[in-house]
Amino acid sequence: MKRILAPLVGDAPMVTAIGLCKNAGKTTALRRLMAELDGECLGLTSVGRDGEATDLVTGTEKPDLYIKRGDLFATARGMMSLCDVTLEAAALTGVMTPLGEVAVFRALSDGYIQLAGPSAAGQLKPLCASFAALGADRVLIDGAAGRKSLAGAGVEGTAILCTGASLDRNMDLVVAETAHVCRLFATRRPASPGLAAALDGCGERFALFGPDGEPWELPLDENGLPRWNKLPRERCALWVAGGVTDPLLKTLARRGAPVTLATADATHVLAGRNVLELFTRTGGQLTVRRELSIAAVGANPWSAYGWHFQAGKFEDALRQALTLPVVNVNEKED
Amino acid sequence: MELTLELREESGLQWVLERLTPMSPFGRAAARALRWYAPGEEAALETELDNVALALELWNAAGPVSPEPEPCCCGAPRLDPASLKDTAALLRGVTRCLPLFHDIRGSLDRDPENPFDLVELFEIKHFLVTLEQLTQAYAKLPPFQDLAFVSMDESLDLLDPDGRRLPAFSVSETYHPDLGPLRAEKAALERSIRAAGEEEKASLLDRRHRLTVQEDLLELEVRRELTRRLMARKADFLANMKALGRLDLFLAKAKLAKRYGCVRPALSGEARIALRGLRHPQVAEELTQRGEEFTRLDLDLSAGCTVITGANMGGKTVSLRSAVLSLLLCQCGFFVFARSAELPLFHEVALILADTGPGSGGLSSFGREVHLLDRLLQHTRDRRFFLALDEFARGTNPQEGAALARALVRYLGTLDCVALMTTHYDGVSDVAGAHYQVAGLVRDVRGDEGDDPRSRIARRMDYRLQSAPPGAPCPRDALRVCRLLDLEPALMDLFQADL
Numbered sequence: 001m002k003r004i005l006a007p008l009v010g011d012a013p014m015v016t017a018i019g020l021c022k023n024a025g026k027t028t029a030l031r032r033l034m035a036e037l038d039g040e041c042l043g044l045t046s047v048g049r050d051g052e053a054t055d056l057v058t059g060t061e062k063p064d065l066y067i068k069r070g071d072l073f074a075t076a077r078g079m080m081s082l083c084d085v086t087l088e089a090a091a092l093t094g095v096m097t098p099l100g101e102v103a104v105f106r107a108l109s110d111g112y113i114q115l116a117g118p119s120a121a122g123q124l125k126p127l128c129a130s131f132a133a134l135g136a137d138r139v140l141i142d143g144a145a146g147r148k149s150l151a152g153a154g155v156e157g158t159a160i161l162c163t164g165a166s167l168d169r170n171m172d173l174v175v176a177e178t179a180h181v182c183r184l185f186a187t188r189r190p191a192s193p194g195l196a197a198a199l200d201g202c203g204e205r206f207a208l209f210g211p212d213g214e215p216w217e218l219p220l221d222e223n224g225l226p227r228w229n230k231l232p233r234e235r236c237a238l239w240v241a242g243g244v245t246d247p248l249l250k251t252l253a254r255r256g257a258p259v260t261l262a263t264a265d266a267t268h269v270l271a272g273r274n275v276l277e278l279f280t281r282t283g284g285q286l287t288v289r290r291e292l293s294i295a296a297v298g299a300n301p302w303s304a305y306g307w308h309f310q311a312g313k314f315e316d317a318l319r320q321a322l323t324l325p326v327v328n329v330n331e332k333e334d
Numbered sequence: 335m336e337l338t339l340e341l342r343e344e345s346g347l348q349w350v351l352e353r354l355t356p357m358s359p360f361g362r363a364a365a366r367a368l369r370w371y372a373p374g375e376e377a378a379l380e381t382e383l384d385n386v387a388l389a390l391e392l393w394n395a396a397g398p399v400s401p402e403p404e405p406c407c408c409g410a411p412r413l414d415p416a417s418l419k420d421t422a423a424l425l426r427g428v429t430r431c432l433p434l435f436h437d438i439r440g441s442l443d444r445d446p447e448n449p450f451d452l453v454e455l456f457e458i459k460h461f462l463v464t465l466e467q468l469t470q471a472y473a474k475l476p477p478f479q480d481l482a483f484v485s486m487d488e489s490l491d492l493l494d495p496d497g498r499r500l501p502a503f504s505v506s507e508t509y510h511p512d513l514g515p516l517r518a519e520k521a522a523l524e525r526s527i528r529a530a531g532e533e534e535k536a537s538l539l540d541r542r543h544r545l546t547v548q549e550d551l552l553e554l555e556v557r558r559e560l561t562r563r564l565m566a567r568k569a570d571f572l573a574n575m576k577a578l579g580r581l582d583l584f585l586a587k588a589k590l591a592k593r594y595g596c597v598r599p600a601l602s603g604e605a606r607i608a609l610r611g612l613r614h615p616q617v618a619e620e621l622t623q624r625g626e627e628f629t630r631l632d633l634d635l636s637a638g639c640t641v642i643t644g645a646n647m648g649g650k651t652v653s654l655r656s657a658v659l660s661l662l663l664c665q666c667g668f669f670v671f672a673r674s675a676e677l678p679l680f681h682e683v684a685l686i687l688a689d690t691g692p693g694s695g696g697l698s699s700f701g702r703e704v705h706l707l708d709r710l711l712q713h714t715r716d717r718r719f720f721l722a723l724d725e726f727a728r729g730t731n732p733q734e735g736a737a738l739a740r741a742l743v744r745y746l747g748t749l750d751c752v753a754l755m756t757t758h759y760d761g762v763s764d765v766a767g768a769h770y771q772v773a774g775l776v777r778d779v780r781g782d783e784g785d786d787p788r789s790r791i792a793r794r795m796d797y798r799l800q801s802a803p804p805g806a807p808c809p810r811d812a813l814r815v816c817r818l819l820d821l822e823p824a825l826m827d828l829f830q831a832d833l
Contacts, residue, residue, distance in 0.1 A: 086504070086549065089453050089502060092453070
């Protein structure tokens with residue numbers, strides 16, 4: 001098999017497949033990567049449930065996850081009967097899901113598995129540690145799909161961003177949305193070491209810093225939200241611990257004064273493309289505490305809803321809009 | 335006796351229990367269902383206290399000595415100083431295992447014909463492996479009384495046929511003669527699937543699927559058999575979990591005693607309480623946070639009712655709560671927060687505080703007191719009880735209130751009980767068995783006018799309880815307390831003029 005993805009992910013200890021929508025080809029990308037990494041002991045899990053034969057949301061047929069003997073995987077106990085590998089129970093994680101506690105299994109044979117892993121990104125880190133303790137060389141995560149659930153990409157390592165025709169009938173819009181997410185993931189840490197250090201130590205919900213990380217007083221209202229009209233007019237950095245939504249960015253854009261918005265990582269920016277563009281047009285900048293990376297963009301021209309793009313045209317359009325490698329992960333087309 | 339949430343909170347027992355840190359799910363279950371040692375169970379309580387004392391010796395051997403150099407472990411088997419270092423290592427062998435246990439009681443609560451799934455068998459194996467490690471360390475420790483573990487080697491060998499004690503479980507080929515050949519065939523097929531092209535793959539996968547179904551059936555048969563054999567030992571599993579819970583609770587009680595410098599209570603046969611250097615840990619902690627210090631109390635109570643009088647904010651209620659807390663802790667097999675304690679066992683320990691919280695059931699504070707008192711008297715007919723009353727009958731008119739309080743003190747003197755009552759009414763101590771008075775606002779301090787009123791009062795107050803003759807008048811300190819609390823001067827003038 002031609003190695004397309006393996007060279008792109010390099011030696012990242014964790015690779016998360018994230019999708020811009022359902023049927024973006026996450027599982028296909030994951031299968032491709034598994035096949036390319038067949039010399040490694042892999043640890044597999046998902047954010048939420050995945051691996052089922054038909055998609056529970058859209059009802060379309062989904063690719064199976066067939067793993068090799070020796071691989072590890074974490075799934076809810078309720079999924080055990082749906083896995084046909086010879087199983088060895090290796091550890092329990094303490095993570096509860098509606099399908100039971102997530103347990104770590106070792107495959108004693110090749111076979112099909114169904115993944116239903118932790119649903120919170122914060123639970124992935126200890127799980128990855130437990131995979132490593134059991135001998136996994138690398139962890140692959142089937143991330144959640146959907147523009148607002150890039151959860152799972154917030155762990156260390158790299159991501160494969162999957163995009164496809166299921167996102168929208170309009171190809172230009174799909175390309176623009178994909179480019180938007182890639183731009184978000186390209187957000188870097190602050191250039192000023194002082195500000196970078198100040199963000200690292202920040203535990204509050206909101207905080208205000210000067211350009212070099214000197215703490216400035218941030219007036220808050222009775223709900224603990226900043227008094228936006230009291231923010232200084234000169235360039236300052238506003239730390240937001242939670243999600244950055246459309247209303248927040250609009251408020252900052254309307255002030256008409258430059259502000260650097262700092263978040264924990266790119267997955268915290270939930271605002272849409274247009275609002276983010278408005279924000280940057282008015283002098284706003286984004287910065288993050290932790291940089292994330294996308295190793296490659298996987299393109300699926302087929303949608304689950306009856307319309308399709310021309311494969312070559314779609315990939316070309318993506319390549320023009322993005323600086324990241326765009327790959328066709330559908331192995332059948334090799 | 336039932337330890338109601340109200341009693342636990344009012345006495346401070348809840349605060350203590352929140353600081354009790356058992357390490358295993360079984361220890362936590364034991365801490366939620368504390369045994370109450372009633373009169374007649376002195377021997378069992380002594381055994382429990384012996385075990386806590388032994389656990390305390392082990393903790394002391396294992397770590398730095400407690401901040402307060404007092405724990406006297408009367409009655410505990412003394413450890414040979416030379417062996418202390420080894421003891422520390424052995425104790426770590428036990429305490430390292432305790433947090434590893436999972437609560438598998440739910441899995442055992444089943445029909446033996448309903449097979450365990452793979453993860454349940456994994457958890458049972460994990461339990462047995464951890465139990466084996468723990469019992470090996472436990473066997474080398476000085477023995478706790480009445481605490482033994484049932485050997486489960488047979489069950490462990492069943493789940494660990496190769497004896498490697500690894501923390502993983504699978505249905506291995508050794509369980510069924512057909513499993514090995516079937517899996518070998520499947521593995522060969524899987525190798526061909528890896529090498530096969532798209533066309534032949536489908537039929538190979540189909541063949542593989544048929545083999546996985548057969549494998550599944552064989553595994554089910556094995557799991558059924560394992561379940562039957564493991565469930566036959568259910569009683570032993572449960573007995574071991576109970577023993578683990580008790581061991582964990584001894585260690586947790588001792589850790590608490592070490593942390594707070596608690597003392598083993600001596601059990602007295604007669605209705606007599608002697609507490610020296612008593613303190614209330616919750617109040618003491620609050621005081622420490624404010625930079626103040628708790629004044630330890632000495633309290634001797636005998637049958638009948640003892641009355642405490644004294645200035646407002648003189649710590650009368652705290653002394654009630656401290657006494658009740660000591661009794662509750664002792665009768666649950668804990669060490670107590672004092673320098674020494676001699677306590678009898680009661681059938682019932684009650685605390686009736688004057689301040690009603692929310693939800694007093696449509697009763698006024700007076701109505702609630704009377705109701706609780708009546709319920710207690712009905713409930714403890716001909717049985718020994720302890721009763722602590724905070725300013726009983728203060729919520730009604732002073733003349734009737736004082737008469738009722740006097741009547742109650744007289745009445746309690748005729749019952750088999752030890753009672754402690756605080757009051758501001760004159761004449762109540764005349765009929766009491768004994769009378770304590772808070773030393774009161776005796777210290778002369780000047781020049782701290784701007785300070786927190788609480789600190790100003792604390793600085794002037796001598797909280798010690800002093801024996802007072804029966805009938806000694808109640809101190810008149812309300813005026814001074816009001817002044818220290820910075821009450822509106824115009825109001826103070828009127829108050830003073832009225833006096």
